[in-house]
Amino acid sequence: MGNPFYLQEVPVEAPFCNRARELKELESYAVAGANVVLFSPRRYGKTSLGKRIQRMLVDKGFITFFADFFGVASVDDVAARLAKAIFAVTHNQEPLWKKALRTIRSFRPVLKPDLEGRISLSVEPSSAGRSGLRLLEETMDSLGDFISTAHMPVHVALDEFQEIVILKEALQIEGAMRSRIQQQKGSYLFIGSRRRVLLGIFNERQRPFFQSAINYPLKTLPVDELIEFLIEQFRKGKRKCSKDLARQLVTQTGNHPYYSQKLAFFVYEHSNKVTEVAINQGMERLILSERPVFEATLQTLSPHQRLLLQALAKEPTQKLLANDYIRNHRLGSVGGVQHSVRQIEDLDIIEKDQESGFWRLVDPIFAMWLKRQSEERI
Numbered sequence: 001m002g003n004p005f006y007l008q009e010v011p012v013e014a015p016f017c018n019r020a021r022e023l024k025e026l027e028s029y030a031v032a033g034a035n036v037v038l039f040s041p042r043r044y045g046k047t048s049l050g051k052r053i054q055r056m057l058v059d060k061g062f063i064t065f066f067a068d069f070f071g072v073a074s075v076d077d078v079a080a081r082l083a084k085a086i087f088a089v090t091h092n093q094e095p096l097w098k099k100a101l102r103t104i105r106s107f108r109p110v111l112k113p114d115l116e117g118r119i120s121l122s123v124e125p126s127s128a129g130r131s132g133l134r135l136l137e138e139t140m141d142s143l144g145d146f147i148s149t150a151h152m153p154v155h156v157a158l159d160e161f162q163e164i165v166i167l168k169e170a171l172q173i174e175g176a177m178r179s180r181i182q183q184q185k186g187s188y189l190f191i192g193s194r195r196r197v198l199l200g201i202f203n204e205r206q207r208p209f210f211q212s213a214i215n216y217p218l219k220t221l222p223v224d225e226l227i228e229f230l231i232e233q234f235r236k237g238k239r240k241c242s243k244d245l246a247r248q249l250v251t252q253t254g255n256h257p258y259y260s261q262k263l264a265f266f267v268y269e270h271s272n273k274v275t276e277v278a279i280n281q282g283m284e285r286l287i288l289s290e291r292p293v294f295e296a297t298l299q300t301l302s303p304h305q306r307l308l309l310q311a312l313a314k315e316p317t318q319k320l321l322a323n324d325y326i327r328n329h330r331l332g333s334v335g336g337v338q339h340s341v342r343q344i345e346d347l348d349i350i351e352k353d354q355e356s357g358f359w360r361l362v363d364p365i366f367a368m369w370l371k372r373q374s375e376e377r378i
Contacts, residue, residue, distance in 0.1 A: 027057065030057055038050065
């Protein structure tokens, strides 16, 4: 057997740690025709969870579509990703394929063989003169026609949905989509990791999607269940891991779902036995592997925002605007801190913990890496 731990998105058929309650509830909401906003920090497993739910819905006779809006570049791109999601699911099911070809009027599919003998799918507008909001509206109308004539329940998942806000037509996009979704009989799952931005779409009174979906936070995994999952996966890979060592592994990553699995991956890959030394060495490999991501994140931030992150990495605080904190970390003025907080909170890099009231970095390994940058090793 190969390494039992995954670094990429967990396949729907792979072992999944817990989430039994979430799967049951989200499946129930979909069957009831409710729309849901699924949100959490990055790498909590939202995408894998959404695809697993859709796999369960298919077994119940649903048609499911999954569109990823990460990096969306224009209104046309939003429309194209929706159309491609429909054609991708229906192309190997002849009755549904014919229905998609009849109802999806805004785009036509383009199928081409690739070098490996497989078929690649892309889409192109059906009319060269149609673009922008008009193209999106026609695509949403076409999706509505597909849903109403499918004679099967339909579920649509839109991953990283908050990315539409970067487009200058964001409010118009929201309005065009909301007005059509409320008339459709399908159910929608809106997934996102920039929580403040995503929740703003659905909870700000002046926005078109206001109170149109159930807010569903995906929380961190229960510690004991994550520990048992890691022990079981090591066992499947013929490696023994004690409960104490599994707890140490989880503690090192701050109980983070992705990082716990990635650390376990490195421990399994580079050691024949799970030991404290192996966990510590795996942690060094984990931090090193994430360094390019952290450096790229810093490059997008202003010098003051970087200073604020360094301060919070060293010293999470309940009193972010206190004069002593600002002075001790050389953060300048209260106004400057407030401005930086708004900016990097929107990026979901920092958060205020709802239970403790402490401001901190969302990503525990990023915080660890930043703290190390300020410490000279001798």
